[in-house]
Amino acid sequence: MAIKNHILGFPRIGLHRELKIAQENYWLKKITLNELLAVGRKIRKKNWKIQIESGLDYVTVGDFAWYDHVLNISMMINNIPKRHCINEKKLNLDTLFRIARGSKLTDKNCSASEMTKWFNTNYHYIVPEFTCDQNFCFSWKQIIEEVDEALSLGYPVKPVLLGPLTYLWLGKIKGIYFNKLDLLKKILSVYQEVLLELSLRKIKWIQIDEPILVLDLPEDWKKAFNYSYKVLNNNKIKILLATYFGDIHHNLEIINNLSVNGLHIDLIAGKYNLSQLHKNLNDKLLLSLGVINGRNIWKANILKWFHKLQSFMKIKNTFWISSSCSLLHVPLDISIEDNLTDFVKSWFSFGVQKCLELSILSRALNKKLDIQELDNWIKPIDEYKSSNIVNNTVVQERVSKISFDQIKRKNNFIIRSKIQKNELNLPILPTTTIGSFPQTKEIRKLRLDYKNRVINQKDYEKEIKIHIKNNIIQQEKLGLDVLVHGEPERNDMVEYFSEYLEGFVFTKYGWVQSYGSRCVKPPIIVGDISRITPITVKWSKFAQSLTKKPVKAMLTGPVTILCWSFPREDISKENISNQIALALRDEVLDLENSGINIIQIDEPALREGLPLRKKEWTNYLSWSVKSFKLCSSGVKDSTQIHTHMCYCEFNDIMPSIVDLDADVITIETSRSDMELLEFFKTFKYPNDIGPGVYDIHSPNIPTIKWIEKLLIKALQYISPERLWVNPDCGLKTRNWIETSLALQNMIQATINIRKNFLKK
Template sequence: MTEVKSSNVGYPRIGEKREWKKALEQFWSGKLNKETFLQQMEVIRLSSLEKQKQLGVDLIPVGDFTLYDHVLDTAVMFGLVPERFTYRGGKVDIETYFDIARGNKDAVAAEMTKWFNTNYHYIVPELNNLTPTLAENRPLAFYKEGKEKLEIDGKPVILGPITFVKLSKGYKESEFKSIVNQFVPLYAQILKELQQEGALWVQIDEPILATTLTEEDISLYQAVYQTLHQAAPQINIILQTYFESITYYEAVTSLPVQAIGLDFVHDAGQNLASLQKFGFPSDKVLAAGVIDGRNIWGAKLDNKLSLLEEITAIVPKDRLIIQPSSSLLHVPVTVKIEETLDHTLKTALAFADEKLQEIVVLTKGIREGKEQIQDEINERRTAIEALNQSSIRNNQQVQTAIQNLPSSLAEREAPYSVRQATQKTAFQLPLLPTTTIGSFPQTQEVRRNRLKWRKGELTATDYQTYIKTEIKKWIDIQEELGLDVFVHGEFERTDMVEYFGEKLAGFQFTKFGWVQSYGSRCVKPPLIYGDVSFEQPMTVAETVYAQSLTDHPVKGMLTGPITILNWSFVRDDIPRYEVANQIALALREEVEALEANGIRMIQVDEPAIREGLPLKQEKWEDYLNAAVYAFRLATTSVRNETQIHTHMCYSDFEDIISSIKALDADVISIETSRSHGELIHSFEESTYEQGIGLGVYDIHSPRVPQLDELTKNIDRALQVLDPQLFWINPDCGLKTRGMDETVAALTVMVQAAKLSREKLLVKKGE
């Protein structure tokens, strides 16, 4: 390099207005043929590249685009199709690709789990006795496309071999090194072909380097990247890390690659400290991630420039790349189209396009001097100061309440053993009670009526009448199905976080601020930009109405403080856990309002607790203590006879079981169906002595489960769990499913519960 360059690590896939999602779902529903679908995807992909070119980014990523998930892309690139799907070798067709992700009538979908500590989900590769081959050189195809159609000499992006295998399943730990070595020649072939095509830069993502690794792992990195360097010596490999600092700094920066990408935003200052302590190799380029790739606040450009000046005191400008801290797939596309946002807030925001503009500005500042970007620095400083001085960030009542919080954990009135007896008498539920997680299908009619109400085409009274009609319909369906504990269905809610954000002070919403969660599922995270406070009851009317229609208990449904925190874009001017406690205090008032109105079961969902774990294990304790504190702050003021439920997503449950116990919920339900056996095994290692429901079927797949599948799942769970504590439920909410498949699946679930209940009663001689 002759001068500092600007770069991007990855760009949102979904389009400014979710064009990508719409095309996917039209293809799946048969409304688009394959050729038209692929043409539309190409238009979205190329327009994203063209935009980055126009913004002035020097190194533009190619191959970061996907039809579903980049980890799945990597798996099928190597022909890794699970045996339950039909595959005869060669390039994997898109029908098989989507079957792996979504399942089909004959085969269950591959497992899906969180991408590190983000809210993005990836498809877990299955390596069980499969031999990888290079079925398609995907990075090469995208590199040639950018070059030929847009004259962009792009930077191909590849998920690195060690991270890929670490994220996969279906092998023993003792086989790890040998399996990685099966992939190395294939990666070498990809690089050789890219080199032959003229590619100068390749970004190989190895975010696993930001986790807790062993010295053996680092030795493997040395061997793998030595081989890759020798295979294509003319290519400049950027070994890209993100989401945290790297532990083995000296070893990683000594690897035989041409550039190292480091996160200088989420590293808690450790990457900078290591850089200053150990220096940086004179033969390498530093790709410095100084702009936050995971939050939406505009950068304090003067602070970022100062950080870059600290870096350039060690790394010469001609060996520096300025970029985001991670891929920008975690943020919306552009602020530009948000026409309804308050000006004070809007000018303090930066989505993907604006972050790239910040990178280009900072690159100019390093190249030409601070005075050349002083206008941009002043403009951003003014915008941030205006927001900080606004009344929404200076609610004295909230701030006083936070300052006066006790340091000890909030406690329920009595221990679980006492509450369990009280609740058993109060509810008179059968053995293995059945319930659902909360939401029922949101049909096109539901969404259409909500949109009409928001546009003023439907009065508030008419809209509430419609919502009540849907609630009654599904209360009747639950009666017919024979469920034991009901829910009202959440038809009034767009999203489990957005709904509460719209009703609490301190939140703001965008119109097009969508990000991908999994597959075509996009979410629009709220912006927590001010002090959070309770204004009025948020769920009482719908829940009380549902309860009036049945003698069965109806659960009040709330989203927990840590999930609201983790699934929002959170203000960065105060400590993150202080925001969590503000949310918890607001939810506490809602819990008390539900109880005061006769709702005796209240579910406070925390599906995002596990995903928020820091990547470094030494930081887990502080995070989990804060999560437990916030949950108990929200839930412990109720009486003994009020049953507190929670729901969470599964991933390495055994890692956090002590914290799950510390939540002191009366009943937890866990999303498990794609990993049922693994989770059951964790209960063989650790006991759990409060109410628990393990999801017995996968709601992410459109297939209806078979009766024997569910009875096997239940029987397996009951080998390690007390039947007196076990609940039967789907593994997640049913919002995204169709009505017919939902009723069919729940019918099978209730049948499975009855069969299992009968077997237990026969066994007991009752």
């Protein structure tokens, strides 16, 4: 009898975001390719060492990515969009970065591939593109090279690959429509080559991730699983099929018939009775049980898991324990934090600590560790529950008294729209931006100096006002119709707001990869939430004093603050969201009272938070829409409420987006060539809408003709009276030269459309 342990994946950005820094320096040509590669090797080596020293039985290899693990598979099978192909002898990192970021190649503009959310997380992946006539080959051998690296260091290696069916499912058809499954046989032949190479290296187990098995799959996709794993089973290497983010009860019949050797299930997101599951599963399958939460940072109650698993051992005496999913979604190491008290730090486990939890738990189950060690580990959990940081009776009472009147505007959109048009006096096709302007080195240094008390508050605010004034001047020169203050005072759209809300704590080094070199530092919700002081009023009011044009105030919505934070686990997400919404409602009303007539409440995470199974959608959409309306509905009819959403598939929740009752929605569509607008052939969005006309995450400058083409396409579905013109996201990651040139072209294209396309 032996209970082994492993993880599904490890954070790959480095303890101090070394990967991000190296990537960006490489893109700026400040370091060479060899220097970038050396950083990657150093991170991988450190990650494997952590896993072994923590007491894990395997190191997971293949979870490292230079930009995204889905893009890794595109490179591995040579699925390179034609627009990104140039005369290179073989694929290299520049190819990978072109697909992810776009580039200017000679006379053609190579737009980046679409990016969207990885299931219901805040991680983004590069969407694979498929055409009916393409072929594949094993052209990018990063997985083999990394396995060789780990083997050379003497580590017990368990490689991981995204499964072929999940990869196909996540991709999009380009050009002539066909069934994506028609490509499966060709893709499987590449996977066979990979497995052969790994078996030659005496690899015992490979983890193949198929998270789509938690979804409601069409019949042809269900059948494709049986075929695929018959093809991949070569009897030389054992396959651990990994599922996560939900349970797989509804697909057990498929799984039981697969030619695999093991199955990983997520016991955190899934609802399982282990003894019942054992009865329903093929007894020959090795079970890997995801007992340590890979998506949240709270210390695990390993004593509770010990008793549950010890009982299960009477039924099945051999299994593995693991993280619920990859640890990609949590920070690396809590021990280096100096921004939290020891008392608060003791509540949390980051990547390193989660490996330790698995080690402690498996040793206890294997009778190599006294159970008292588990009890010592979880003591902080009980201390948290009794802490005065957690409960606020005023907040709890306010939530209990939420009424229907608080979530409804006084009049419908048709009436409000007429009032707002008279008040704002905007031209047809009004131009605006999503909120942020370039975060220069000077701005970042200014915030850091203030945070480190190098400068005082008075000097800090004086400098921030200079940056806001410059943002207003630049926007007026460009000719934008609705201005923003540019957000120079903000580090992150969630962290900034959370700093003004009671109930949050913040790390200094708790970075998590969102995509590519983009990292976020999610706040941690530890208690009941209320607003400490007005958050944006001072800066919005100052910006409005500098111009006669309307200035749009910028807020982050309650669902997004919830989804992009690490939440409490002792109360419902609905409760947390409503607490945030009430705090934001106070902010919205203060903005209105200070003379701000346009308020944008961003909810990019609304779709992301959607449960993966459709039967659970109704409840989630009901409370999430209610939370948005709770913070937005207290204003007068003359105040225009905007919202913004990006990088998700929105078609399937469009009725709920309508229910938000925002006066204007700005939404990302440029990477998908305004594919979303096809939906409006049959669905008439009733309010104003601004489909993004260019991709701000690419360094490419959109041409006037490109934007004109997208606007003409948009006007086929949206009347000019309801169409706004804007980029598809905030501009904080771009520099001023890129920003000015792109906005100049956007505004000129709008002027051209107004004159030529809309002339009577």
